[in-house]
Amino acid sequence: MKEQASNSESGAGSDLSRRNFIQRSAVVGGSLAVGSALGASGLASADAAPAGAALSAGEMTTLKAILARLLPGDDGTPGAVEANVHVYIDRQLGTAAYAEAVPLYHQSLAALNQAAHGSFAALTAKQQDRLLQRVEAGSVHGVSQAFFFVLLAHMREGMFSDPMYGGNANFAGWDLIGYPGVKFVYTAPEQAIGTKVTPAHMSIASVGGKPAR
Amino acid sequence: MTTLPKADVVLIGIGAAGGIASYVLTKAGIKVVALEAGPRLSNAEFAKQLDELGGYQGRNVLGAPKVNHEIPSWRPHVGAPVQHLRPPYAILMANLVGGTSVHFGAQFWRFHESDFKVRTYTVERYGTKALPAGSALADWPVSHADMEPYYDQVEYLIGVSGRGGSNPFEAPRSRDYPLPPVRSMGSAELATKAMRELGYHPFPQPAAVLSRKFNGRPACTFCDFCDGFGCWNNSKSSTLVSAIPAAEKTGKLEIRPNSRVMRILTDSAGNASGVEYLDSNGQMVTQPAAFVILSTYTYENTRLLLLSRSSMFPNGLANNHGQVGKYYMAHYYPSANGIFPGKPTNMFSGTASQGVAMDDLNADNFDHAGLGFIRGAEIGVSNETRPIGAAANVPPDVPMWGAAYKQWLRQYGNSIITVSGQLENIPSVHNFLDLDPTKKDPLGMPVVRVTYDLHENEMRAGNYMLKKATEILKAMGATKTWHYPPSPLAINSHAYGGTRTGEDPATSVVDPYLIAHEVRNLAVLGASTFPSTTGFNPTCTVEATAWFAAEHIAKNFHKLAV
Numbered sequence A: 001m002k003e004q005a006s007n008s009e010s011g012a013g014s015d016l017s018r019r020n021f022i023q024r025s026a027v028v029g030g031s032l033a034v035g036s037a038l039g040a041s042g043l044a045s046a047d048a049a050p051a052g053a054a055l056s057a058g059e060m061t062t063l064k065a066i067l068a069r070l071l072p073g074d075d076g077t078p079g080a081v082e083a084n085v086h087v088y089i090d091r092q093l094g095t096a097a098y099a100e101a102v103p104l105y106h107q108s109l110a111a112l113n114q115a116a117h118g119s120f121a122a123l124t125a126k127q128q129d130r131l132l133q134r135v136e137a138g139s140v141h142g143v144s145q146a147f148f149f150v151l152l153a154h155m156r157e158g159m160f161s162d163p164m165y166g167g168n169a170n171f172a173g174w175d176l177i178g179y180p181g182v183k184f185v186y187t188a189p190e191q192a193i194g195t196k197v198t199p200a201h202m203s204i205a206s207v208g209g210k211p212a213r
Numbered sequence B: 001m002t003t004l005p006k007a008d009v010v011l012i013g014i015g016a017a018g019g020i021a022s023y024v025l026t027k028a029g030i031k032v033v034a035l036e037a038g039p040r041l042s043n044a045e046f047a048k049q050l051d052e053l054g055g056y057q058g059r060n061v062l063g064a065p066k067v068n069h070e071i072p073s074w075r076p077h078v079g080a081p082v083q084h085l086r087p088p089y090a091i092l093m094a095n096l097v098g099g100t101s102v103h104f105g106a107q108f109w110r111f112h113e114s115d116f117k118v119r120t121y122t123v124e125r126y127g128t129k130a131l132p133a134g135s136a137l138a139d140w141p142v143s144h145a146d147m148e149p150y151y152d153q154v155e156y157l158i159g160v161s162g163r164g165g166s167n168p169f170e171a172p173r174s175r176d177y178p179l180p181p182v183r184s185m186g187s188a189e190l191a192t193k194a195m196r197e198l199g200y201h202p203f204p205q206p207a208a209v210l211s212r213k214f215n216g217r218p219a220c221t222f223c224d225f226c227d228g229f230g231c232w233n234n235s236k237s238s239t240l241v242s243a244i245p246a247a248e249k250t251g252k253l254e255i256r257p258n259s260r261v262m263r264i265l266t267d268s269a270g271n272a273s274g275v276e277y278l279d280s281n282g283q284m285v286t287q288p289a290a291f292v293i294l295s296t297y298t299y300e301n302t303r304l305l306l307l308s309r310s311s312m313f314p315n316g317l318a319n320n321h322g323q324v325g326k327y328y329m330a331h332y333y334p335s336a337n338g339i340f341p342g343k344p345t346n347m348f349s350g351t352a353s354q355g356v357a358m359d360d361l362n363a364d365n366f367d368h369a370g371l372g373f374i375r376g377a378e379i380g381v382s383n384e385t386r387p388i389g390a391a392a393n394v395p396p397d398v399p400m401w402g403a404a405y406k407q408w409l410r411q412y413g414n415s416i417i418t419v420s421g422q423l424e425n426i427p428s429v430h431n432f433l434d435l436d437p438t439k440k441d442p443l444g445m446p447v448v449r450v451t452y453d454l455h456e457n458e459m460r461a462g463n464y465m466l467k468k469a470t471e472i473l474k475a476m477g478a479t480k481t482w483h484y485p486p487s488p489l490a491i492n493s494h495a496y497g498g499t500r501t502g503e504d505p506a507t508s509v510v511d512p513y514l515i516a517h518e519v520r521n522l523a524v525l526g527a528s529t530f531p532s533t534t535g536f537n538p539t540c541t542v543e544a545t546a547w548f549a550a551e552h553i554a555k556n557f558h559k560l561a562v
């Protein structure tokens, strides 16, 4: 198939434009950010994680406040928090596959709060956006661009993956992007340009699928 | 350590190439023991795996038995720091009976006549000065005419859909495809029209997916989970549902799943004498054999040879000429995206092999004079996108987060069409595989280290193809287009080289019949033997060359076996 992805993450990715490209080019190729910068140590031994395994209540507050800016829910449709993306991230961080990212979350969330003079969640939305823009530009001490890109990748995973992983609650992510959900058959009219396909709102869990480790 | 009774042929890995070889050998009456690192799964299991995160987007569940733990490391050139890529990492191979043919995208191409004589054609038309610096461009030792009967037999054994003659650049074929093309879809129709307007010759993509019922298997239902997934409907023509069951019917194929070969053994005369493998209970077992076939995909083909050292082969098996690992190649996939506002393009549907392709800018099908590069790319349009991937595919001037990002996704998330190609990669003396000196897999075996970069020919050709893809999108009515510059995709699902085929042991590892120059009872199958990549996907030719080699081995078994 005509896959598009880039290999380079850790070494060659130190300059911004390249990183930007890498992050954006993870189009068909996959979760490069966690994949190559920080990824898994041992996939096979990964255990299904208990909920709330990785982050403290305080860290969850900060994470939710960030996610509420990354994909806001204040326009009348669910955003990342309403879709439980924080639940997805916390659950994944509790698995061996994401274990290496956990210290990065601990350290970055703490540093972000510090940059917010104590509490990121307590800032106004405008202030939060400005601070996140500085993080994205790599100019906040202790919160690397690498962390930001990992967070964006995790946000996309949580928002747009099958709800059985804990995010995409009520298919909010799939409705947002116009993905009908798991469907075993597409008819010719459903593949025409201009047809609005009725959402199937189906998770693979409904036919026995289980989260991959 | 247990030593088992001697086998006629031991097949290491039963994927695309091994599956075909098992069929040809057993049909000829030869007994085959296939050792496969992964399990045997069925469509009932695949039916529970329609999950982007588990399959394509990075977890690669079908690679959990092995490849996810041995991802090659990469450096762009000698002396550059090595990058250790870690799982989850998308587009890796699958470990199970049927191999990667189980989760491949099923785009199924025969190569051109000029592909097999790529150096000769290039030099005759443009002179030796057109050969890129550092190029190791070589003709294949076989021609298209040699391969045509095997292409034909593969297509009719497994079930391939397409329309012979619809591509004016296609080499002569002895008969049409066994099945008509798979259904077209909206984006492909739009692209077909635009390509025609621009003077190109579009045609339905050939697909190893059933357009109609074939050998008891049903037609494809276009579910959007093909590329990177096993087929729940048995419509994808993997070797798991075609060649392998047919081989088993002969009663001469024994498949041992969950059996990972660690080393190929040699005797004091330098012949292959069998293999050592970890069986499904984790016990090390010796399986002696009269003939050994290595068909474990490009990276493992080189790795197992390099790991199988002996006094006769101190630098790795079949490597006394230092050729194992040389001329590694991989595709770069130039692709451009366009927005079609207000219209769902229904890109979240279908299969990767459904769609339209054009061959006008591939191979030597166009005049390269003044362009500054040789060879080209097949270009086409397919759907089969999924939401996690799509959410990352936004134009460079759109933010990747915030209200504007969300608004963009809502407005255009399902209104995109991508025109993409696969660019021929010129073999280079600078691109090669060896063993990583530091990184090991969980069993303590060194992983492959890839030394690979795109060079000037690929950069120029890649940028040219991006320009052409953008023109097509504009002619289709895209209101906005975007793309990213060419970059090397070192670890690739289209990986080639390392055990090149050729007449000369000084510049190749295997002979024209894919038998090792240095070991008469060892064959190596797969794209690792290809002298060039072409601008097409590899697997049709992987299977045709495996058939060709297996037939030769069967015919000459008593001369070759030890």
Ligand SMILES: Cc1cc2nc3c(=O)[nH]c(=O)nc-3n(C[C@H](O)[C@H](O)[C@H](O)COP(=O)(O)OP(=O)(O)OC[C@H]3O[C@@H](n4cnc5c(N)ncnc54)[C@H](O)[C@@H]3O)c2cc1C
Binding pocket: A001, B012, B013, B014, B015, B016, B017, B018, B035, B036, B037, B038, B066, B091, B092, B093, B094, B095, B096, B097, B098, B099, B100, B101, B103, B104, B105, B106, B107, B108, B109, B227, B228, B259, B260, B261, B262, B295, B296, B297, B298, B300, B304, B352, B493, B494, B525, B526, B527, B537, B538, B539, B540, B542
């Ligand atoms: C996501 C994806 C999409 C693709 N799409 C296309 C496409 O559309 N068209 C196309 O032409 N090609 C496509 N390809 C490429 C195609 O899958 C390969 O060309 C083809 O499968 C190669 O065949 P092979 O027999 O060499 O290797 P495989 O099919 O990978 O088979 C190798 C087998 O060897 C086994 N093995 C490995 N090591 C050992 C060991 N030490 N001991 C025992 N067994 C071992 C593996 O488990 C595997 O089963 C795609 C590949 C990927 C990953």
